[in-house]
Amino acid sequence: MSTSEKVLAGFKQHFTTTPRLYFSPGRINLIGEHIDYNDGFVMPAAIDKGIWFAVAANNTDIANFVSVDLEDSFSIKVNEIAKKDGWKNYVLGVLHVLDENKISFGGFDCVFGGNLPVGAGLSSSAAVEGGLLFALNTIFSFGMNRIEMAKLAQKAEHSYPGVNCGIMDQFASLNGQKDHVILLDCTSLEYKHFPLQLDEYDIVLINTKVHHSLASGEYNKRRKQCEEGLALLKTKLTDATSFRSISSKQVREQKNLLDPKTYDRCLYVTEEIERTQLAGKYLEENNLIEFGKLMFQTHEGLSKLYEVSCDELDFLVDEAKKHASIIGARVMGGGFGGCTINLIKKEKTNATVASITSAYTEKFDVVPEVYIMNTSDGTYEITG
Numbered sequence: 431m432s433t434s435e436k437v438l439a440g441f442k443q444h445f446t447t448t449p450r451l452y453f454s455p456g457r458i459n460l461i462g463e464h465i466d467y468n469d470g471f472v473m474p475a476a477i478d479k480g481i482w483f484a485v486a487a488n489n490t491d492i493a494n495f496v497s498v499d500l501e502d503s504f505s506i507k508v509n510e511i512a513k514k515d516g517w518k519n520y521v522l523g524v525l526h527v528l529d530e531n532k533i534s535f536g537g538f539d540c541v542f543g544g545n546l547p548v549g550a551g552l553s554s555s556a557a558v559e560g561g562l563l564f565a566l567n568t569i570f571s572f573g574m575n576r577i578e579m580a581k582l583a584q585k586a587e588h589s590y591p592g593v594n595c596g597i598m599d600q601f602a603s604l605n606g607q608k609d610h611v612i613l614l615d616c617t618s619l620e621y622k623h624f625p626l627q628l629d630e631y632d633i634v635l636i637n638t639k640v641h642h643s644l645a646s647g648e649y650n651k652r653r654k655q656c657e658e659g660l661a662l663l664k665t666k667l668t669d670a671t672s673f674r675s676i677s678s679k680q681v682r683e684q685k686n687l688l689d690p691k692t693y694d695r696c697l698y699v700t701e702e703i704e705r706t707q708l709a710g711k712y713l714e715e716n717n718l719i720e721f722g723k724l725m726f727q728t729h730e731g732l733s734k735l736y737e738v739s740c741d742e743l744d745f746l747v748d749e750a751k752k753h754a755s756i757i758g759a760r761v762m763g764g765g766f767g768g769c770t771i772n773l774i775k776k777e778k779t780n781a782t783v784a785s786i787t788s789a790y791t792e793k794f795d796v797v798p799e800v801y802i803m804n805t806s807d808g809t810y811e812i813t814g
Contacts, residue, residue: 438451438541441541448486449539455557455807458477458803461760465616470703470706473624474598480806511525524582533572553603560600560604563579602808608807628773634779636787659692660696663687666684666687732760
C-alpha cells in the first residue's frame with residue numbers, strides 16, 4: 431500500500447466526510463546552509479518524498495487530526511487553539527497563526543502521513559505546515575498565494591514548536607519545480623528557478639542515523655550569536671544593513687571586535703552567502719564540477735566554523751573525498767546528525783555508496799540509510 435493509499439484508508443476508517451488529497455514535499459538544499467535566517471541566498475529543491483494529507487470540512491467547530499505514521503490522534507475546537515506537545519504543535523502552530531491573522535476557518539477532518547525519513551534533515555515539519563496551510567487555503571478559500579503561505583508556515587514553526595527557522599524550508603516545499611532548483615533571496619523573497627541538469631549524476635543522501643532536535647537550543651543559539659555578531663560589526667561598518675552587505679574579507683578585518691565563536695559564525699555566514707551566489711553562476715554555465723567544489727567548502731565551514739556537524743557526518747564527507755565519482759558532498763540541513771548530500775556519477779553510484787556505507791558501518795557499527803532523490807513540484811492537490 432502506498433503512503434497516499436494508507437492516508438486515504440486512515441481517513442475512511444475515522445471519518446465519514448469526503449476528503450481532498452494533497453501532497454506536500456520535503457526538500458533538499460544543494461548549497462546555502464544556515465543563511466536563510468541571516469538574509470542570505472539558498473538553493474533548495476522540492477523532492478518526491480513528503481507528506482500526504484486527506485482533508486475535508488466537517489461543518490462543525492472541531493478540527494480532528496490523525497497521524498497514520500504515529501498512530502495518534504487528537505481533536506480541538508477551532509476557537510480554543512492552545513499549545514500541546516510533540517507533533518501536535520506543528521499542526522496547531524498553523525491554526526494558531528491563522529487565528530492570529532484573523533483568518534477564519536471552520537472545523538475539518540485531517541489525516542496525514544509521509545515517507546520522509548525521520549531525522550534526515552528533509553524538512554518534514556515544513557512539509558506538514560505548508561501542506562496543511564495549502565489544504566485549508568483551498569477548502570476554506572483563504573485566497574493566499576504560495577509566498578504568503580510560506581511566510582505563514584514559517585511563523586507557524588516559530589510559534590508552538592519554538593524553532594526560530596528561516597524561510598527556506600517552507601518556501602521550497604511550496605514553490606518547488608520538478609527538474610529545477612530555486613535560487614532564493616531570503617531578504618526580498620525574489621527567486622529564480624534554475625534547470626538542474628544532472629544527466630550524468632545522482633543526488634544521493636546518506637543518513638548517519640544520528641538523530642537531532644533543532645528545538646533543543648543549538649539552532650536558536652547559532653541564530654543569537656549571528657545577531658549579536660552583526661550588531662557589533664555594524665558599529666564599525668556603518669553602511670552595513672545585514673550580512674548581505676558585509677564581505678568575508680571585512681569580517682576577517684574586524685576579527686578583534688568579536689569573540690572567537692561569534693567571529694567563526696559571522697565568517698561562515700558571509701563566506702556561504704558568497705558561495706551560494708557563485709553557485710548560481712556555475713549552474714547557469716552547467717559547470718557541475720566547480721559547483722561540487724563549493725559543496726565541499728560549505729561542509730568545511732559548517733563543521734569548523736559553524737560547528738553543526740558531528741563525527742559521523744565528517745566521516746562520510748571525508749570518505750566522499752576519496753572517490754573521484756563524487757564531485758561534491760556536505761552535511762545537509764540543520765546538522766548535528768541527519769544526512770550528507772552527494773553528487774555521484776550515475777554509473778558509479780552503487781559501487782561508491784557500497785564502499786562508503788561499508789566503511790561507515792565498520793567505524794560506527796551502524797548501517798546508514800541511502801536515498802536517491804528526484805526533484806518534485808511544490809505542494810499540490812492530487813486529482814483524478
